[in-house]
Amino acid sequence: xxxxxxxxxxxxxxxxxxxxxxxxxxxxxxxxxxxxxxxxxxxxxxxxxxxxxxxxxxxxxxxxxxxxxxxxxxxxxxxxxxxxxxxxxxxxxxxxxxxxxxxxxxxxxxxxxxxxxxxxxxxxxxxxxxxxxxxxxxxxxxxxxxxxxxxxxxxxxxxxxx
Amino acid sequence: xxxxxxxxxxxxxxxxxxxxxxxxxxxxxxxxxxxxxxxxxxxxxxxxxxxxxxxxxxxxxxxxxxxxxxxxxxxxxxxxxxxxxxxxxxxxxxxxxxxxxxxxxxxxxxxxxxxxxxxxxxxxxxxxxxxxxxxxxxxxxxxxxxxxxxxxxxxxxxxxxxxxxxxxxxxxxxxxxxxxxxxxxxxxxxxxxxxxxxxxxxxxxxxxxxxxxxxxxxxxxxxxxxxxxxxxxxxxxxxxxxxxxxxxxxxxxxxxxxxxxxxxxxxxxxxxxxxxxxxxxxxxxxxxxxxxxxxxxxxxxxxxxxxxxxxxxxxxxxxxxxxxxxxxxxxxxxxxxxxxxxxxxxxxxxxxxxxxxxxxxxxxxxxxxxxxxxxxxxxxxxxxxxxxxxxxxxxxxxxxxxxxxxxxxxxxxxxxxxxxxxxxxxxxxxxxxxxxxxxxxxxxxxxxxxxxxxxxxxxxxxxxxxxxxxxxxxxxxxxxxxxxxxxxxxxxx
Numbered sequence: 196x197x198x199x200x201x202x203x204x205x206x207x208x209x210x211x212x213x214x215x216x217x218x219x220x221x222x223x224x225x226x227x228x229x230x231x232x233x234x235x236x237x238x239x240x241x242x243x244x245x246x247x248x249x250x251x252x253x254x255x256x257x258x259x260x261x262x263x264x265x266x267x268x269x270x271x272x273x274x275x276x277x278x279x280x281x282x283x284x285x286x287x288x289x290x291x292x293x294x295x296x297x298x299x300x301x302x303x304x305x306x307x308x309x310x311x312x313x314x315x316x317x318x319x320x321x322x323x324x325x326x327x328x329x330x331x332x333x334x335x336x337x338x339x340x341x342x343x344x345x346x347x348x349x350x351x352x353x354x355x356x357x
Numbered sequence: 358x359x360x361x362x363x364x365x366x367x368x369x370x371x372x373x374x375x376x377x378x379x380x381x382x383x384x385x386x387x388x389x390x391x392x393x394x395x396x397x398x399x400x401x402x403x404x405x406x407x408x409x410x411x412x413x414x415x416x417x418x419x420x421x422x423x424x425x426x427x428x429x430x431x432x433x434x435x436x437x438x439x440x441x442x443x444x445x446x447x448x449x450x451x452x453x454x455x456x457x458x459x460x461x462x463x464x465x466x467x468x469x470x471x472x473x474x475x476x477x478x479x480x481x482x483x484x485x486x487x488x489x490x491x492x493x494x495x496x497x498x499x500x501x502x503x504x505x506x507x508x509x510x511x512x513x514x515x516x517x518x519x520x521x522x523x524x525x526x527x528x529x530x531x532x533x534x535x536x537x538x539x540x541x542x543x544x545x546x547x548x549x550x551x552x553x554x555x556x557x558x559x560x561x562x563x564x565x566x567x568x569x570x571x572x573x574x575x576x577x578x579x580x581x582x583x584x585x586x587x588x589x590x591x592x593x594x595x596x597x598x599x600x601x602x603x604x605x606x607x608x609x610x611x612x613x614x615x616x617x618x619x620x621x622x623x624x625x626x627x628x629x630x631x632x633x634x635x636x637x638x639x640x641x642x643x644x645x646x647x648x649x650x651x652x653x654x655x656x657x658x659x660x661x662x663x664x665x666x667x668x669x670x671x672x673x674x675x676x677x678x679x680x681x682x683x684x685x686x687x688x689x690x691x692x693x694x695x696x697x698x699x700x701x702x703x704x705x706x707x708x709x710x711x712x713x714x715x716x717x718x719x720x721x722x723x724x725x726x727x728x729x730x731x732x733x734x735x736x737x738x739x740x741x742x743x744x745x746x747x748x749x750x751x752x753x754x755x756x757x758x759x760x761x762x763x764x765x766x767x768x769x770x771x772x773x774x775x776x777x778x779x780x781x782x783x784x785x786x787x788x789x790x791x792x793x794x795x796x797x798x799x800x801x802x803x804x805x806x807x808x809x810x811x812x813x814x815x816x817x818x819x820x821x822x823x824x825x826x827x828x829x830x831x832x833x834x835x836x837x838x839x840x841x842x843x844x845x846x847x848x849x850x
Contacts, residue, residue: 209651216658263643292646294693315649315686317657317679 199332200226200253204236204260204272210313214259214290217324225332228255233267236260237275240282254285257331262291262298270301277306284338286331290323358401358416359431360384360408368402368431371458377465386411390419393426400449400468405432405439414439417446427472429464431456493597495575498582500591503528503547515575515598517568532594533566537574540564546579547592554589556580565596574599638696645689653682691818694749698825703743705830710738710747710783714772717751721759730762735773738783740850746826753819754785754846760815761789761808761844780849788843800836 205211211229218225230236236258238244242251258276262269269289276282288309289302302310311327314320359365359382369379380396383389386407393401401420405413417428429450430443443451449468452460489496495512499505505528508520516523516531523531534543549557557579564572577596581589656679660672667675711734718732740747755770762768771786790808792800799805801824805817823846827834830850838844 207647207651209654210647213650213654216654292643292650313646313650315646315653316683317650317653320650320654 198224198226200228200255201328201332202228202230202236202239202255202258202260204230204233204258204264204269206231206261206264210261213317213320214324217321218328220321221325221328223325223328223332225328232264233260233269233272233275236272237267240276240285241279251281254282256286256337257327257335258285258287259290259327260287262289262293262302270305273302273305273307286335286337288327288331290327358383358386358389358403358407358413360404360406371461372402375458375462375465385409386413386416386419389413389416390423393420394423397424398426400465400472401426401428402431402465403428405430405443414442414446417443417448421446425476427468429468495596495598496593497523497528497532497547497596498591498593499528499547501551501589503545503551503592505531506591512596515565515567515573515596528592528594534559534563534575535566535572537562537564545594546577547594550579550581550594551589551592554581554583574603576602634696638693646686649682649686649689653679656682688818691822695818695822695825698746698749698822698829703746703829705741705743708740708742708744708747710740710751710772711736713744713748713751714738714755717748717755718770720752721755725759728759728763728768730759730768730770733769733771733773735771738772738774740783742830742850743826746829750823750826750848751785753823757819757846758785758787758789758844761791762787763789765789765843782847782849784845784847786843786845791838791840791842791844793840794838797836797838801834 203211203214205214215227218227228239230239235245239246239249240251240254242249258272260269260272264272267275269291273287273289276285276287286308287306288311289298289307290311290313291298292313294312299310309327311323314323359368362384365382365384369382372379380398381392383392384407386409388409389401389403389407390411401417403413403417407413407416411419413430413432417430420426420428427449428446429452430448431452431454432439432443433454440451449471450464452464489507489509492509493511495515496507496509497505497512497516498507505523505526508516508518508523508531513519513523518526518531528545528547532545534545535541536543543559543563546557546559559575559577563575563577565575566572575596576599577594579592579594582591582593584590656675659667660675664672714734718734722728722730751772755772758770759768762770765788767788769788772784773786774781774783776782792808801820802817805821808815824834827848827850832848832850834846834848836844836846
């Protein structure tokens with residue numbers, strides 16, 4: 196069994212390090228691919244740009260994305276992931292500072308699997324990352340062969356309406 | 358006036374016997390004019406044939422032109438020529454000599470009476486003429502065939518015709534009316550008034566074309582003049598220049614349109630400002646938290662990775678850094694809540710305050726399991742309002758009560774309602790620290806605190822939020838307190 200993999204979409208270097216640190220401290224063994232914005236994340240997912248030649252059949256177990264990002268923001272990234280049959284079943288978790296109702300609503304209506312607020316408090320932050328890692332990497336089961344999931348079926352599971 | 362002395366004396370006696378006073382008896386026309394002007398008698402009895410240069414008819418004419426004194430001719434002559442000349446001077450009677458006293462008396466009384474009626478009629482005409490002249494509207498009168506009989510000065514000014522020139526002309530010639538839009542001829546309201554024998558008005562916006570071809574918008578009404586027997590004697594039209602009123606109407610329309618435009622503009626500006634504010638709060642929410650997270654996270658990393666190098670002193674100082682980040686984080690959260698409360702829509706439904714208060718109390722208890730507070734909540738406190746927002750009110754008021762009773766030996770909080778002046782007043786009461794009412798005005802201001810942070814924690818935003826929520830329910834909130842005596846917050850919704 197290959198090592199679990201997170202695609203972390205985070206433009207703040209501090210947050211990136213705090214997340215990596217929290218994962219390490221929680222003893223979660225995971226490969227973290229960091230994309231600085233939505234554009235980089237898409238390049239990784241679809242093996243284009245700097246990731247040309249990557250085996251794009253290998254998808255991350257979870258995409259952990261900030262909302263406010265340069266170039267392509269978290270919401271747009273989410274839409275594009277859901278719009279493509281190759282990636283539409285990838286779990287996407289929004290990990291953001293924002294608690295705005297609108298952000299929550301938009302995230303869920305565009306098919307986010309989860310929305311977690313980044314705690315300011317370091318204990319809270321550690322705990323959030325630990326639980327996210329535990330849930331999405333250890334507990335959560337992914338569809339058997341994601342590329343084989345027919346698009347319409349996948350889109351059914353996305354219709355989260357708030 | 359009698360040039361035959363004996364006749365004059367007889368007449369004087371007769372008149373005196375009849376009860377009249379004879380102020381003078383003269384023999385010539387010149388004397389007659391002079392005496393009449395001097396004594397101003399009620400009546401002159403005038404012989405026609407007189408000695409001297411003026412005969413009676415000429416003298417009567419002179420008297421009439423100088424003084425309004427009625428004249429009765431007394432003469433032996435009744436030939437047609439004399440009669441015609443006499444008639445032309447407008448006499449009030451004509452007695453042919455010889456006559457008897459009763460005839461004289463009758464002639465005098467009729468003359469006096471007729472003269473009085475004449476005078477009254479003249480006064481009345483004068484009054485009418487003055488009224489018509491001074492009226493602010495144009496007035497034109499016509500006979501039954503719509504020929505002009507009168508034009509007042511305003512009508513003269515509006516039509517460009519003088520009264521004298523207009524007399525006898527057809528009304529249509531003096532007063533040409535056309536429709537405002539297509540300049541088609543409009544039937545004169547007088548014609549209609551005469552036909553219908555009732556008051557009429559113009560049925561559309563009409564323009565009056567004056568003698569020089571210039572037009573002016575007018576508004577008018579016309580009425581027939583009827584005799585007692587119902588015959589149409591003529592018509593009268595009253596009209597006015599409405600260009601000023603039109604201008605005013607136009608100005609009002611323009612101002613209204615302008616006002617609407619400005620309201621729309623301001624609304625757009627306000628909406629833009631609101632959007633900007635939302636964007637601002639969003640940035641605050643998102644961007645101010647990130648650095649705080651770094652400060653706290655890396656302080657913690659220091660503690661974990663370099664505790665030995667920092668020493669106890671360093672660790673304690675780092676603890677302060679972390680405490681400050683938590684407070685700042687709380688401030689940001691409160692600020693955001695305050696701005697959200699100010700903007701959102703209020704949803705009014707019946708809300709069970711008692712139930713909300715019990716929920717809040719149990720949350721407070723589980724957050725502070727070590728505290729022992731006696732909470733009394735009155736049942737059936739039902740209000741109309743926004744449940745989510747009213748919950749925030751109770752969270753803040755009861756949270757404050759909870760906080761400020763921390764040092765009270767037997768902490769007690771009471772939530773209830775009372776009636777005063779037909780007003781239902783809700784209250785949250787505690788027996789905690791209280792405050793000096795001198796500072797009550799600072800109570801509801803954002804970031805205002807009445808206690809040192811070291812004594813009681815808080816950002817000073819809670820009550821500002823509470824007041825905003827109450828205000829948004831068109832309600833009112835106030836407090837009563839004394840240091841060491843506890844505090845009661847009252848509010849009406």
